[in-house]
Amino acid sequence: MKLDKIPATVVTGFLGSGKTTLLAGILRRITGKRIAVIVNEFGEQDIDSSLLRGCAIGCEGEGAVALDDDGGIYELANGCICCTVEEEFLPVMKKLVARRDDIDHILIETSGLALPKPLVQAFNWPEVRQHCTVDAIITVVDGPAVAAGRYASDVDQVEAQRRADDSLDHDPSLRELLDDQLSAADLVLVSKSDLLTEDERHRVEALVADKVPESVKTLFIDPSLADDPARLEALMGIGAASEEGIDRIDNHHDRHHAEGAHHDHAHDHFDGLVIRLGEVDAEALETRLADLLKAHQIYRAKGFAAIPGKPMRRVIQAVGERLDGYFDRMWAQDEPRHTELVIIGRHLDREVLQAVLADTESATPA
Numbered sequence: 540m541k542l543d544k545i546p547a548t549v550v551t552g553f554l555g556s557g558k559t560t561l562l563a564g565i566l567r568r569i570t571g572k573r574i575a576v577i578v579n580e581f582g583e584q585d586i587d588s589s590l591l592r593g594c595a596i597g598c599e600g601e602g603a604v605a606l607d608d609d610g611g612i613y614e615l616a617n618g619c620i621c622c623t624v625e626e627e628f629l630p631v632m633k634k635l636v637a638r639r640d641d642i643d644h645i646l647i648e649t650s651g652l653a654l655p656k657p658l659v660q661a662f663n664w665p666e667v668r669q670h671c672t673v674d675a676i677i678t679v680v681d682g683p684a685v686a687a688g689r690y691a692s693d694v695d696q697v698e699a700q701r702r703a704d705d706s707l708d709h710d711p712s713l714r715e716l717l718d719d720q721l722s723a724a725d726l727v728l729v730s731k732s733d734l735l736t737e738d739e740r741h742r743v744e745a746l747v748a749d750k751v752p753e754s755v756k757t758l759f760i761d762p763s764l765a766d767d768p769a770r771l772e773a774l775m776g777i778g779a780a781s782e783e784g785i786d787r788i789d790n791h792h793d794r795h796h797a798e799g800a801h802h803d804h805a806h807d808h809f810d811g812l813v814i815r816l817g818e819v820d821a822e823a824l825e826t827r828l829a830d831l832l833k834a835h836q837i838y839r840a841k842g843f844a845a846i847p848g849k850p851m852r853r854v855i856q857a858v859g860e861r862l863d864g865y866f867d868r869m870w871a872q873d874e875p876r877h878t879e880l881v882i883i884g885r886h887l888d889r890e891v892l893q894a895v896l897a898d899t900e901s902a903t904p905a
């Protein structure tokens with residue numbers, strides 16, 4: 540019988556900042572720990588848990604010990620976790636509490652558009668508090684996006700940028716969301732530092748320092764973290780008991796309500812849709828998608844493609860206008876070979892996106 544509380548690490552941060560990459564590194568490299576994972580996606584289709592499932596149960600010789608056949612991964616894909624705590628998160632936590640003797644650690648990835656506070660508050664509910672504690676809230680910040688002006692706090696600068704371009708980054712509800720995610724942090728990880736110049740790195744450091752107290756450490760990370768078990772392990776033993784300091788976390792949404800103003804969550808301003816296709820020409824798909832990223836207000840696209848004659852599935856990842864593709868695993872024998880892309884952005888026209896991407900389907904039906 541376990542006497543200590545199970546530590547839970549909450550990983551938050553904006554769309555595409557690198558949360559799943561961090562979780563995948565932990566699941567691959569931390570040996571011997573039985574880790575339960577809760578993944579929350581904005582859209583109806585959960586791509587992240589599919590990527591993570593491969594890490595939890597597909598690694599040979601090392602990696603976290605799978606809790607059960609599906610790797611102990613729980614998907615919460617019915618909207619941002621901040622609005623579904625009671626219906627979605629709590630029942631999963633109750634299940635995990637019932638299995639507490641089999642679990643060493645819980646990892647929770649919030650959707651990129653979720654406010655972290657309601658989730659952390661749930662750790663103060665008696666049935667959770669008795670057995671679990673929040674080891675740390677880790678806020679992942681996209682270094683290049685911050686360097687490009689996402690956290691601009693100077694009002695004139697923001698207004699000038701808004702006039703100059705109508706990009707998503709200058710949406711006030713989005714800035715509030717980013718501030719709320721940072722105010723929750725026990726640790727800030729600035730991701731993609733491999734893509735930052737020295738000068739950008741200093742700028743990002745100063746901007747983050749402006750938003751978090753001195754006691755909150757900021758670390759710059761890059762893809763090498765995923766291969767460094769010692770550093771990954773250190774992220775899982777912070778001991779912050781964040782639920783006890785819940786009042787320090789900002790939640791602009793609550794504040795606006797208290798002031799009697801109507802105010803939506805940032806995720807109310809975003810559309811999420813899923814495009815499903817058969818087998819596609821990889822090059823054509825990536826070229827068309829790159830064009831769509833430029834022409835539409837798409838913030839994030841991710842998913843898998845089935846390529847004729849290729850035994851492996853191709854992962855497609857896009858953040859802003861940056862697009863990556865790589866093969867991650869073999870298609871299972873009984874698995875339908877199909878292509879599935881989640882697209883998140885604003886004012887998205889499903890018919891247009893579907894038509895453009897459907898044009899890349901290969902002539903032979905999948």
Ligand SMILES: Nc1nc2c(ncn2[C@@H]2O[C@H](COP(=O)(O)OP(=O)(O)OP(=O)(O)O)[C@@H](O)[C@H]2O)c(=O)[nH]1
Pocket residue numbers: 552553554555556557558559560561587650651730731732733734760761762839841856857858863
């Ligand atoms: N160059 C570089 N790319 C990175 C790094 N971390 C993540 N990425 C890439 O950024 C993209 C998004 O990473 P994810 O880990 O899926 O981001 P996320 O925060 O889980 O995304 P959402 O769940 O959609 O909000 C992927 O293409 C990653 O390979 C990094 O340190 N350096």
